Amino acid sequence: MGQVERNMKLKLFTIILAAMVIFAAALFIGPKFINPFNVNGIEKEILISIRLPRVIVSVLMGMALGASGAVLQGILRNPLADPYILGISSGAALTAVVGIIGGSAFLGIVTIPLLAFIGALITGIFVGAMGWKKGGFWPERLLLAGVGLGFLFSAMLMLIMSISSDEGLRRATLWIFGDLSIADWSVIPYGLVFIAVGFIISISRAKALNALILGDELSHSLGFSPRRERFILFISVGLMTAASVALGGMIGFIGLLIPHVGRFLIGSDSRVLIPVSALGGGMLLCIADLIGKSVLSPMELPAGIVTAIIGAPYFLYLLRRKDVLSI
Amino acid sequence: MRKSKDRRLKTRIIFFVLLLFTIHCSLFTASNAESPKRIISLAPSITEILFAAGLEDRIVGVTNFCDYPEQAKEKPKIGGIANPSLEAVVSLKPDIVVMTMDGNPREFQQRLDAMGIKTYVFRSHRISELPDGIRKIGIALDEKKMFEDLALRIEQSLDGFNTAKANTSGKMLFVIWPEPLIVAGPGTAINDAINLLGGINIAEDAKGRYPKYSIEEIIRRSPDVIFFGRGKGMDRISRKLLKRLSSVPAVKNKKVFYVSDSLYRLGPRVISGLKELEEHLSKKK
Known part of the structure; x- marks a missing residue:
């Protein structure tokens, strides 16, 4: 037991360390390297008003998506659930x-x-x-309502985009693919508040989520009301997803697959899985954005595309190597 | 009583003098401020205008799509039109960024403003607005003379077309790309050019400036002339479209012409674009 626990601590420590290194790298490497020990005026401006808010936005979005993916797969008891399946992102995309x-x-x-x-x-x-x-919430009904509404909103979105030949179209397309290029300080406080509240709720109900995964009857006998817990957790997911989409558009992959990567690495105890999924999501989006804005600099690739391109192979590799696959 | 009135008058005079002084100061500094030495252009049309006005040496950044004139390709790049890189722009330390509202993101201007970088937005859409648009850039860049010269040159060339016969050249269509079928609609330089040459754009009443058009509608409106903008693979793709339009007068009478991209951007090249269309139209007779 002691060995297992020590192993777990080591893994967590590694993940946190990796996150720190990646955030710092994203800040200083960028399209052009900025030496952190020798910053001139213009570089300081770039660091503070362009790169730092962008790194923060990408980390916040990634964390929100990773954490809400882990929670949602639990409350819906479905390994294919992701924050976007509830139609929340399509609704956001439509209004945006x-x-x-x-x-x-x-x-x-x-x-x-x-x-x-x-x-x-x-x-x-x-x-x-x-x-x-x-x-109470019925997982299947939630899923179907989300998928149905998602289709309706996507169709309306396509309708609007196909009848508008305006130049705004290009901007809209960029936004839908996840665009972090305009990220700035003004929206961060709002995003931070909603994501932090959602995250704290989900962490504090992690035990209940563990019980929910086992089934409604078992969670009853463990002392958790499935209806109540599902409701609370649904709100936390809604807050995090809404704030994340608002910060920078839609980023696929993270919400669906990062929780699975987390399960491969540290198991499916929600108390650990939620924060690890959050960190993993933050790291992945941060790296993806760094690559997206650097490889073809000054051309910028939408972060959402890069996320899937680098994330999917790693996920498939893990899928091949590990044999556990459960929520 | 009198004394207090005097004092009030005095304070008013002092206030007024101070006011004049500050106004004078601000005017003075404005008129004496050095004209911007480092200019970034966020659109190909703006780049062409700046080059034509003779500001080549002061352009320190252009978009990846700025490919005319040839020297523009050698300028440092700042990314796309819809997604310019803020970091690239800031690191070039511009004195002013000239941008447009159709293409460049609005938020981009707000971000530059917030960082204390001056911006100027070029707002002309129509050929008739071009000379004044150019003059306004000249005012913003504090180089009135250079831009006035350019505006005059364009105005003089345009005068030659303004005398052209109205509605004598028939119905026309300008195809930007056949698949999907995108044509030049109202409010574009191409539409203006067609009108200046005495023609009517059959897509004039379309929604949007570059609408997706229906083949059926082209057949129904039967244009007398069809222009195709040149591009990679245009020959092959346009042939496919023309086959389906074989009943249209333009195709029957072989009045289908392939022209350059000079009219795509509202810049000095619209004049050569106009001449190009005119040559094709006169050739037929």
């Missing part, structure tokens, strides 16, 4: 793209994130209402 193509900027730089957040929140509430029956 309407804002981008309509060219609205009534609140300046926070307009689009705000629109996306409102869209995500409304969709989340709607999906929740659809999945609610007889005083």
